[in-house]
Amino acid sequence: MEKLNEIIFYTMDKAIKTYRMFAQQQLREAGYKITIDQWLIIKGILENPDISQLELGEKAFKDNASVTRIIDLLVKAEYLERQFHDTDRRRVKLIVTQTGMDIVGHVQKVVLQNRKTALDGIDPTEIELVNKVLNKIIQNCHI
Amino acid sequence: MEKLNEIIFYTMDKAIKTYRMFAQQQLREAGYKITIDQWLIIKGILENPDISQLELGEKAFKDNASVTRIIDLLVKAEYLERQFHDTDRRRVKLIVTQTGMDIVGHVQKVVLQNRKTALDGIDPTEIELVNKVLNKIIQNCHI
């Protein structure tokens, strides 16, 4: 029994890392110079244009500091622009450039295919159960 | 259906991060200045004293470069010593110090408790299914 408790966290770690490496490699092979994390951030802005960096962090499950630095790189890559926020000067208005929009669309296709590949042969009810169990773990860790 | 495929990877990411943050916090509160990753590496050496860094990396699912740097820190913290390997001069003999052994033992207790807390209320058969599904994902990503 103890064995299983040990293995499950190992497997979780391995699964997420394997998927990320696979996904990143597919992107690289398709010729895109963007990381999954960077893509997630741009996508979050497109889906909710007035989002704050804090909210972006919650959505992508990232630390504020990480979000700031990912956005630094996205600005440098000219996928994003930083502007002053209209009503709250503590905040930053994040504008997705045309180049940014283009790449998000292209990458989206690769990501959808990646997910399909990764979940091939797995029953939807099983996926649902995995989701349920993982959420229970998340809940248990919020003491 | 597409929704679920999206959510499952998000949940995996969130679950592993939440667990790691929880585990690390428990260690900190217990007064130990060591990371989970560092602990994993020392434990791997104790379980298999003649292990190579490459094998350690495979076991803890880490890149060689990461293993080298984690070991750097463990040597600096005096939990490990590097020596010349007896038969293969490319390799490094890794010696766990007494301090290293002590901390692994203490941390072990905290980790076991963490796992128990994280898996509270989850049926072993469910854990087994999650493990099975995650392994299938790992397999699918090894194209």
Place this chain on the structure above:
DNA sequence: TCAATTTATTTGATATATCAATGTTTGACA
């Protein structure tokens, strides 16, 4: 035996994670 290949580790460069500290700006409220 010598050259070519493979193996083990290290190092450099860049990206992300985490905690703590700092700097502004807002908003609440005495």
Place this chain on the structure above:
DNA sequence: TGTCAAACATTGATATATCAAATAAATTGA
């Protein structure tokens, strides 16, 4: 209205991840 706590973002320090390149030792094969 002036003060103070909360909110938002950045920065610094350190740890880890990833890829590529470099180094050095071992192995293979002609």
